[in-house]
Amino acid sequence: MVTIETPRSPRSRKHAKWEKWGWLYMRYSGVLLLGLIFGHLFINLYSGEGIKAIDFAFVAGKWADPFWQVYDVTMLWLALIHGTNGMRTIVNDYAERETVRVRLNYTLWIVCGALIILGTLVCFTFDPCIDQAMRETLGPAVCKG
């Protein structure tokens, strides 16, 4: 049984300010994520043929429009930082050994950073021309070489 002496006391003064920003971030990002994720699921999972319609061409269709690129990358950053910060809270609650706690938190933020970079690159460097069928539909004007 873990006994927390003073439940609302921060780990240290220096951390207290960070905690407050983290706490606020969870709330602001939460509001934005609600709209973004419900919208994402409505379009990709509910509308039209739903999950049956998802394939490479579907993604190519969406990412041909910069609006959906910005939409997806915004969602990616907000959700990964929100989720990682939430996981950090949970790790801080349950990890009993200090070294374990610190290592888990490092791992979480490294994974978060790596996936943010990966997802952002994937979205903005997306190339429909790697698909033969897309090359034919789009023609030489779009798919050079």
Place this chain on the structure above:
Amino acid sequence: MPTKPAGTLYRGKIGMWSWVLHRITGVAIFFFLLVHTLDTALVRVSPEAYNAVINTYKTPIIGLAELGLVAAILFHGLNGIRVILIDFWRKGAKYQNVMFWIVIAIALAIFAVFTPRHLSHVFG
């Protein structure tokens, strides 16, 4: 055992159970998002690889798991708004119980609309 702290929303009854559910759904969505970012990244590797992986999303078992994912998102997202209202709205703490049932009602309503349609896509 520590002595019971004076009144906290996070202990006992609805305040606590909604918190437990919020935590579990948050973790589940987090792990889904890790996988989802990787499967989406396949569009940069090859169309065949992406289509092969996305086709597993259309199988009956994963199709049913998607219902669970949607349920988790519905609860976590709507209950998140409830948590925000408890913190920022003057009367939030007073209405936290009512708001919990409103969250459940809205989530169930959306889920009831979504489920038959999704199942018809997966099994149709």
